[in-house]
Amino acid sequence: MAKGRSVARVASALSELGLGGRSRELPDSTRTAAEAGAALGCEVGQIVKSLVFRLPSTDTAVLVLASGSTRVDVGKLSAVVGETVEQASGAFVRDRTGFAIGGVAPVGLVAPVTTYVDRGVLGWDHVWAAAGSPRTVFDATPDELLAATGGTVVDVAE
Numbered sequence: 001m002a003k004g005r006s007v008a009r010v011a012s013a014l015s016e017l018g019l020g021g022r023s024r025e026l027p028d029s030t031r032t033a034a035e036a037g038a039a040l041g042c043e044v045g046q047i048v049k050s051l052v053f054r055l056p057s058t059d060t061a062v063l064v065l066a067s068g069s070t071r072v073d074v075g076k077l078s079a080v081v082g083e084t085v086e087q088a089s090g091a092f093v094r095d096r097t098g099f100a101i102g103g104v105a106p107v108g109l110v111a112p113v114t115t116y117v118d119r120g121v122l123g124w125d126h127v128w129a130a131a132g133s134p135r136t137v138f139d140a141t142p143d144e145l146l147a148a149t150g151g152t153v154v155d156v157a158e
């Protein structure tokens, strides 16, 4: 999927969710949480990582949204989903979300993916997530992000 199309897909999904106009393209890379924090001049904790994991038994994806300052504990996530998950390959991420790693957005996926939101995301007034490319982000309150993704709040931080 071309980068422009992924960015447009996210912008359109945000509009449909009542969050139109929230995406922005930055001059600097936002490929990682650290880079995004530097580019935006915000705390790295306010960057939401969109991490894709694979459930081997069914070859399905789950999406975990976590604060940029936390690491996801794969054991805790496995307990939540009921089987041992594995971190997805770049090809799997692209196939199931339509996004390349570094630009995986929590909305505008090519097909619905069960989404979990780590509790650490909720501690901020305002957060930023990738918007379809490694130079685009959108801003939301944690409540808006929960509503937009239909995510379930979990405690999966290390």
Ligand code: 5CA
Pocket: 030, 031, 032, 033, 036, 047, 048, 049, 050, 051, 087, 088, 089, 090, 101, 102, 103, 104, 128, 129, 130, 133, 134, 137
């Ligand atoms: N644009 C930023 C946030 S605004 C961003 O996308 N950050 S991220 O954390 O959601 O995406 C980077 C994540 O992709 C890394 O934390 C890592 O979990 C995952 N990742 C990076 N390289 C690989 C790889 N080769 N294979 C699988 N996952 C990877």
